[in-house]
Amino acid sequence: MARPIVALLTDFGTRDHYAGTMKGVVLGLAPDASLVDITHDVPPHDVLTASLELAASYKYFPPGTIFLVVVDPGVGSARRGLVAEVGDYRFVAPDNGVLTAVFHDHKPKRVVELTERRYARPTVSKTFEGRDRFAPAAAWLARGTEPTAMGRPVTTWQTIDLPEPQVESSQIRGEVVLVDRFGNLVSNIDRRTFDQFRHEGAVRIAVDGHSVERLVATYAEAPAGSVCALFGSSEHLELAVNGGSAAEVLHLGRGAAVRIDRG
Amino acid sequence: MARPIVALLTDFGTRDHYAGTMKGVVLGLAPDASLVDITHDVPPHDVLTASLELAASYKYFPPGTIFLVVVDPGVGSARRGLVAEVGDYRFVAPDNGVLTAVFHDHKPKRVVELTERRYARPTVSKTFEGRDRFAPAAAWLARGTEPTAMGRPVTTWQTIDLPEPQVESSQIRGEVVLVDRFGNLVSNIDRRTFDQFRHEGAVRIAVDGHSVERLVATYAEAPAGSVCALFGSSEHLELAVNGGSAAEVLHLGRGAAVRIDRG
Amino acid sequence: MARPIVALLTDFGTRDHYAGTMKGVVLGLAPDASLVDITHDVPPHDVLTASLELAASYKYFPPGTIFLVVVDPGVGSARRGLVAEVGDYRFVAPDNGVLTAVFHDHKPKRVVELTERRYARPTVSKTFEGRDRFAPAAAWLARGTEPTAMGRPVTTWQTIDLPEPQVESSQIRGEVVLVDRFGNLVSNIDRRTFDQFRHEGAVRIAVDGHSVERLVATYAEAPAGSVCALFGSSEHLELAVNGGSAAEVLHLGRGAAVRIDRG
Numbered sequence: 001m002a003r004p005i006v007a008l009l010t011d012f013g014t015r016d017h018y019a020g021t022m023k024g025v026v027l028g029l030a031p032d033a034s035l036v037d038i039t040h041d042v043p044p045h046d047v048l049t050a051s052l053e054l055a056a057s058y059k060y061f062p063p064g065t066i067f068l069v070v071v072d073p074g075v076g077s078a079r080r081g082l083v084a085e086v087g088d089y090r091f092v093a094p095d096n097g098v099l100t101a102v103f104h105d106h107k108p109k110r111v112v113e114l115t116e117r118r119y120a121r122p123t124v125s126k127t128f129e130g131r132d133r134f135a136p137a138a139a140w141l142a143r144g145t146e147p148t149a150m151g152r153p154v155t156t157w158q159t160i161d162l163p164e165p166q167v168e169s170s171q172i173r174g175e176v177v178l179v180d181r182f183g184n185l186v187s188n189i190d191r192r193t194f195d196q197f198r199h200e201g202a203v204r205i206a207v208d209g210h211s212v213e214r215l216v217a218t219y220a221e222a223p224a225g226s227v228c229a230l231f232g233s234s235e236h237l238e239l240a241v242n243g244g245s246a247a248e249v250l251h252l253g254r255g256a257a258v259r260i261d262r263g
Numbered sequence: 264m265a266r267p268i269v270a271l272l273t274d275f276g277t278r279d280h281y282a283g284t285m286k287g288v289v290l291g292l293a294p295d296a297s298l299v300d301i302t303h304d305v306p307p308h309d310v311l312t313a314s315l316e317l318a319a320s321y322k323y324f325p326p327g328t329i330f331l332v333v334v335d336p337g338v339g340s341a342r343r344g345l346v347a348e349v350g351d352y353r354f355v356a357p358d359n360g361v362l363t364a365v366f367h368d369h370k371p372k373r374v375v376e377l378t379e380r381r382y383a384r385p386t387v388s389k390t391f392e393g394r395d396r397f398a399p400a401a402a403w404l405a406r407g408t409e410p411t412a413m414g415r416p417v418t419t420w421q422t423i424d425l426p427e428p429q430v431e432s433s434q435i436r437g438e439v440v441l442v443d444r445f446g447n448l449v450s451n452i453d454r455r456t457f458d459q460f461r462h463e464g465a466v467r468i469a470v471d472g473h474s475v476e477r478l479v480a481t482y483a484e485a486p487a488g489s490v491c492a493l494f495g496s497s498e499h500l501e502l503a504v505n506g507g508s509a510a511e512v513l514h515l516g517r518g519a520a521v522r523i524d525r526g
Numbered sequence: 527m528a529r530p531i532v533a534l535l536t537d538f539g540t541r542d543h544y545a546g547t548m549k550g551v552v553l554g555l556a557p558d559a560s561l562v563d564i565t566h567d568v569p570p571h572d573v574l575t576a577s578l579e580l581a582a583s584y585k586y587f588p589p590g591t592i593f594l595v596v597v598d599p600g601v602g603s604a605r606r607g608l609v610a611e612v613g614d615y616r617f618v619a620p621d622n623g624v625l626t627a628v629f630h631d632h633k634p635k636r637v638v639e640l641t642e643r644r645y646a647r648p649t650v651s652k653t654f655e656g657r658d659r660f661a662p663a664a665a666w667l668a669r670g671t672e673p674t675a676m677g678r679p680v681t682t683w684q685t686i687d688l689p690e691p692q693v694e695s696s697q698i699r700g701e702v703v704l705v706d707r708f709g710n711l712v713s714n715i716d717r718r719t720f721d722q723f724r725h726e727g728a729v730r731i732a733v734d735g736h737s738v739e740r741l742v743a744t745y746a747e748a749p750a751g752s753v754c755a756l757f758g759s760s761e762h763l764e765l766a767v768n769g770g771s772a773a774e775v776l777h778l779g780r781g782a783a784v785r786i787d788r789g
Contacts, residue, residue, distance in 0.1 A: 002557035007546065013444035014277065014540065017320035018496075020270065020301035024324035027297065031265035031325065034553065035299070036561070038546035044445050045506060057543035060657060061550035062557065073506060076481025126481035128496030131323060181539035182570050218602025218652035233544075233654030243571060243599060276707035277540065280583035281759075283533065283564035287587035290560065294528035294588065298562070307708050308769060336769060339744025389744035391759030394586065 003034045004142035007061055009054050010070040010130065011042040018128070022068070022135040025121070029139035036061075045073040047098050047160055052178055054091075055101035056234040063088030068130075068138040071098055076126030081114035081133055082157060083147040090147065092138045094129070097160030104162060115151035165189045172197050172260040174237070176207070179253050183245020187258040189237040197260060204263045205229045207239050208256045219243075266297045267405035270324055272317050273333040273393065274305040281391070285331070285398040288384070292402035299324075308336040310361050310423055315441055317354075318364035319497040326351035331393075331401040334361055339389030344377035344396055345420060346410040353410065355401045357392070360423035367425060378414035428452045435460050435523040437500070439470070442516050446508020450521040452500040460523060467526035468492045470502050471519045482506075529560045530668035533587055535580050536596040536656065537568040544654070548594070548661040551647070555665035562587075571599040573624050573686055578704055580617075581627035582760040589614035594656075594664040597624055602652030607640035607659055608683060609673040616673065618664045620655070623686030630688060641677035691715045698723050698786040700763070702733070705779050709771020713784040715763040723786060730789045731755045733765050734782045745769075 006026055012018035019040045026033055038057050042050045050071040058067060072094045080095040086108045093099055095113075114120070114133065119140045124132040137150060165174035165188050174189040185207065197203070205212040214221075214228040222228035222242040227249060232238040237258065239246045247253055269289055275281035282303045289296055301320050305313045313334040321330060335357045343358040349371045356362055358376075377383070377396065382403045387395040400413060428437035428451050437452040448470065460466070468475040470490075477484075477491040485491035485505040490512060495501040500521065502509045510516055532552055538544035545566045552559055564583050568576045576597040584593060598620045606621040612634045619625055621639075640646070640659065645666045650658040663676060691700035691714050700715040711733065723729070731738040733753075740747075740754040748754035748768040753775060758764040763784065765772045773779055 005550075005553055005557075007550065009543075009546075011444075014300070014302055015304040016441075016443045017272075017301050017316045018443075020272075020299060021320040021323045023299045024268075024270065024320065024328070027268055027299065028323070028325035031268075031297075034557075036546060036549045036553065037540070038543050039540055041541040044508075053543045057547040057550065060547045060554070062554035065550070074483050077483035125496045127493065131496060178542075180542045180544075181537075220600050220603035230653065233651045233657060245570075274707075277563070277565055278567040279704075279706045280535075280564050280579045281706075283535075283562060284583040284586045286562045287531075287533065287583065287591070290531055290562065291586070291588035294531075294560075307771075337746050340746035388759045390756065394759060 003032045004030065005036060005061060005065040006030070006033045006068055006138050006142055007036045007038050007065055008040070008068045009038040009042065009050060010040045011044050011046065011050065012040045012070070012130070014040050018130065022070070022130050025131055025135040026068070026139045026142070029136060030142035033139065033142045042071050045071065047071055047073070047096055049178065050098050051101040051160065051162070054098070055105055058089055058102060061089070065089055066138050066141045067091045068134060069093035069098055070130035070134050072096065072129065075129050081129065081137065082111055083114060083137060083141065083150055084111045085109045085147060090141055092134050092141070094134070095158050097158045100159045101162055110147065111154050111157055112147045113151045113154045116149065119145065119150050163188050165193055167193060167197060170262055174258040174260070176252065176254050176256040176258060179247050183241065183247035184232065185239040185246050185250070185252060185256065186232060186234070187237045187239070189258060189260065191231045191235045194237060194260065202263060204261045206259045206261070207250065208252050210250060212239060266295045267293065268299060268324060268328040269293070269296045269331055269401050269405055270299045270301050270328055271303070271331045272301040272305065272313060273303045274307050274309065274313065275303050275333070275393070277303050281393065285333070285393050288394055288398040289331070289402045289405070292399060293405035296402065296405045305334050308334065310334055310336070310359055312441065313361050314364040314423065314425070317361070318368055321352055321365060324352070328352055329401050329404045330354045331397060332356040332361055333393035333397050335359065335392065338392050344392065344400065345374055346377060346400060346404065346413055347374045348372045348410060353404055355397050355404070357397070358421050360421045363422045364425055373410065374417050374420055375410045376414040376417045379412065382408065382413050426451050428456055430456060430460060433525055437521040437523070439515065439517050439519040439521060442510050446504070446510035447495065448502040448509050448513070448515060448519065449495060449497070450500045450502070452521060452523065454494045454498045457500060457523065465526055467524045469522045469524070470513065471515050473513060475502060529558045530556065531562060531587060531591040532556070532559045532594055532664050532668055533562045533564050533591055534566070534594045535564040535568065535576060536566045537570050537572065537576065538566045538596070538656070540566050544656065548596070548656050551657055551661040552594070552665045552668070555662060556668035559665065559668045568597050571597065573597055573599070573622055574688070575704065576624050577627040577686065577688070580624070581631055584615055584628060587615070591615055592664050592667045593617045594660060595619035595624055596656035596660050598622065598655065601655050607655065607663065608637055609640060609663060609667065609676055610637045611635040611673060616667055618660050618667070620660070621684050623684045626685045627688055636673065637680050637683055638673045639677040639680045642675065645671070645676050689714050691719055693719060693723060696788055700784040700786070702778065702780050702782040702784060705773050709767070709773035710758065711765040711772050711776070711778060711782065712758060712760070713763045713765070715784060715786065717757045717761045720763060720786065728789060730787045732785045732787070733776065734778050736776060738765060
């Protein structure tokens, strides 16, 4: 049988021991687990970014993968811990909306509140539930424990507002929601929304008032150094610079307005 | 049988190939090893930070874990290489005091100097003993080699001064020893020392002369943006800001004075 | 049988999900693969740095290791994807010269162009072939697929200019090609070239016109804070500061001139 995969997404960074310590806890309970980092560099407490990064990546993992998601500004408070089943995947996370974008993709089959203390460490720190509650829960899932053994099913949970594009008859009003390492400005306008709006007619694309001349299929199609638009790997419209950083060239970041107009 | 775990803690960063190269060496000798990064982002040559991060994390790994610790400003010099057995854990490290905080927790059962050349690579670089001496030693341990086969037991080793809090009748004088990714200012005042001093009486907490109003159980109990004190996941007093960075708000870092007064 | 090793070297960084997503794809096809990060922090699109880091590290991995190398400014364009066999290693990479330094070490036994679509994901993004083409190819190799099944052998490929030192009768003219995390300035002058030039006579070393007083065997041999020269772990001459950063002390970086003169 294949080793269970536990994929981690946190805001713990890699400078401190926190992510490594969680892995030690997982391996203590599930020695055969295969641990994969999605990222630990979500900006501190940035639940929205975590949610979007998770939604962009989870479906490329094999069925059965367990996602251990710890971006948890409410650590130690009364906010709940959850296990969610979505398709063939399971997610362990605080109940703070970090799973919103995944649930937006696919309705969860079941969501369970983590209440059974035997699946946590004997002492649970009020500042590091990732170590003492969420990592053990993921490890028990990896060992084959059913989510329903770990607590009671719930039917409501926290959600966050995902920035959705506003589609009007003559315009799509979107915004930049992620800036990646290359300085690509990734918007919330997905390809389907764009294609339905365009109907094969001509459109004009602008970011923060700057007109974008080219809609291309990939970076290399644009002249070096020029700003272009394209659909990136998550099928969302992004602004990019071939061989450079659109964020630096345009001095723009998250929240910048992206407009699609007919024309 | 469970795969042996080799957990790495270095100051090699993740930008260069150094940490990856060490892993290649480990897997060449111990193909079944499960490799876990604690961190590679210890500040360059910062033996104290490495020692504290290691002490905060090692006990959360399963028994049998081998720690490969390479923060080594004296690489290539006459300083020795060590294997230490502490409880059910083993540590491979240069003899420069990096294990001091672990040994402070638990007296080592045995410390061996790495002298047997057969457990190193045939050629040992004078600038990268992590690759040529320490990684192979960790791998041989993972294969089941006994530490005593790798050299002679020693009874003395280098130590570093761990900043200990000064406890007086009317005051604890501590300091910030770590600043984590969230900007939490972690002091050297542990919960037991604090509790013994307090005797359930009232105390006042100050950092660098700034009075800290609240002692809370977790971040979320403090008003957003306000500075609070709490015991973090390693049971040391830390200064924090709910939803922010205490380091930024207070403009403080390592070495800042932390005072507990009766009051 | 030992688990196949897939070692990753990319410029994807660790902030975004890209590297993690590639790992998910590999594990979906090759669940037993052991994944090792060499680095993901190659400067964006920096094919030369990637090539040098790869050449410095690959030979420390065990025979059979598969290297998944994705630094790919031409993603989505007509540039080809390659599998190369070098000694007992295999490399999956875009055909943009990133393997030049490895091939400079060892002539490849065989190079195959990745043309068989069945070894890619059904839909290949034009902006993330790492996920959709290169990761699957590496995974299929890990499963035992022969490179020749994945496309047709080719006899030419892209190369990049590796900065080679110029050796004249009275001088070696080299340059800094890498700056590591410690601020060491690594040049392109290897030990053999240096030794042949020196013939045991005296030489003078200078970087950007600054005379370097000491040639040492390791950092700790130089007085603290002073600039020294030594042969680092890849057997290339580097400028270093014991306990500090040569890059900071000298305000120098890649491209700085390194001169060896008789005298």
